[in-house]
Amino acid sequence: MRTxxxxxxxxxxxxxxxxxxxxxxxxxxxxxIIKHAYxxxxxxxxEIRVSTQNDNxxxxxxxxxFDSGISFDSSRxxxxxxxxxxxxxxxxxxxxVLMKKLMDEVEYGRIGGERNSIRLVKYLPA
Amino acid sequence: MSEFSVGIRQRDTISVLDLKGYxxxxxxxxxxxxxxxxxxxxxYNIVVNFSDLSYISSAGLGVLMQFIEDVRKNEGDIKLSxxxxxxxxxxxxxxxxxxxxxxxxxxxAVKKFLNKTENLS
Numbered sequence: 001m002r003t004x005x006x007x008x009x010x011x012x013x014x015x016x017x018x019x020x021x022x023x024x025x026x027x028x029x030x031x032x033i034i035k036h037a038y039x040x041x042x043x044x045x046x047e048i049r050v051s052t053q054n055d056n057x058x059x060x061x062x063x064x065x066f067d068s069g070i071s072f073d074s075s076r077x078x079x080x081x082x083x084x085x086x087x088x089x090x091x092x093x094x095x096x097v098l099m100k101k102l103m104d105e106v107e108y109g110r111i112g113g114e115r116n117s118i119r120l121v122k123y124l125p126a
Numbered sequence: 127m128s129e130f131s132v133g134i135r136q137r138d139t140i141s142v143l144d145l146k147g148y149x150x151x152x153x154x155x156x157x158x159x160x161x162x163x164x165x166x167x168x169x170y171n172i173v174v175n176f177s178d179l180s181y182i183s184s185a186g187l188g189v190l191m192q193f194i195e196d197v198r199k200n201e202g203d204i205k206l207s208x209x210x211x212x213x214x215x216x217x218x219x220x221x222x223x224x225x226x227x228x229x230x231x232x233x234x235a236v237k238k239f240l241n242k243t244e245n246l247s
Contacts (some may be wrong), residue, residue, distance in 0.1 A: 020212055027183050030153040084219040091191035094184035094220060101219045 001048065002027070005063060008050045012061050013124055015065050022061070022122055025102040028095035029118050037069025037116060044069055059124040064117055071116045074108035129153075132160040140171045140239050142232060146178040149186035157186065161193045170202020173235040177208035182216050190226065203227070205235040 005026055009019045013123070030046055038044030046067050053060040079097055100106050106122035130153035133144035141164050149157060164172055176182075176189075190204060199205055207229040209217070217223065229235040 017212070017215075024181075024183060024216065027150060031183065031185065035151070083224065086221070086225040089191065089195045094187055097220060098216070099186050117139050 001030075005048065005050060005053070008010055008053050009061055009122075012052055012059070014061070014122070018122065021069075021102040022063070022120075025099045025120055025122075026063060026065070028099050028102075029120065032072070032095050033065070033067045033069060033115045033116075036072060039070070041069075058126070061122045061124065063120045066111070066115050066117050071110055089126075130156055134160060134163070136169075137173075137212070137236055138240060139169075139175055139243060140235075140236055141169045142175055143171045144175050144178065144198070148181040149179060150181065150183040151185035154185040154189050157189045158192070161189065165193065165196055168200070170197050170200040170201065171239045172197065172204045173232055173239070174204060174206050175208050175232045176210070177232075178212055179213055182213050184216075184220070185221060187217065189210060190222075194225065198233065205229065205238065207235045208234045214220055 002023055006019045006023050007068070009022045010016075014022065016083070025077045026048070033046055034040060044063060044067060049064045051062045051064075055060065064069065077096070078104040079100065080093060080096075096106075101119065103120045105119065108120040111117055129144070130147040130149055133146070135142040135144065143157075143160055143164075145157070147153070157243075164170070184235070190206075194204055205227045206217075208231065209228065214228070217226075217228065222228075227238070229238075
């Protein structure tokens, strides 16, 4: 899975460092699905779709990840203030913070009331 | 399959954890075990050497957060060293340099611990 996405990102023109960021964002997204949507149930299926958009000024690399587990209500999510996070010595919840920092767009969705989606987009630097 | 291992060395009063390979959600429990062992042995001065670590995800950073409170409560610390730029970037993106001292070389981290011990005695 890692190789599939990183090869596609490389072919699209990303540098090794950008490819690494995309890989990590996808790892974080899938880890959250395994942990929170599927609660480590090994039968859970994760589908990954990669596409590209070249029709505007900023070419986009789009990764969509689908699962059929418990959905994540992103409307109730607020990103932690990292200063507070460290002061209170919290742990967990870093994956989503990282995804948002690594990618240009992160969007959660629900399809047909039964599937969850995450859409991760990275713009190709000019 | 992701490969990861932790080696543990003692340098004076300090435990050095050598990380190797891929540290992600799948392999993070290995690192947890290594930290638990240090706490069980009451070794609270810990340096984590990242020189052979090629990949880290938030699960790895989560392990550091999990143990920092106990370690500092016991007058110890977790200091980090020898990160590749790829690994350092992940720490930096999340603001970890606010909470952890990160050194280029393991020796510098060890020296910092030893200086502190000398000042106390």
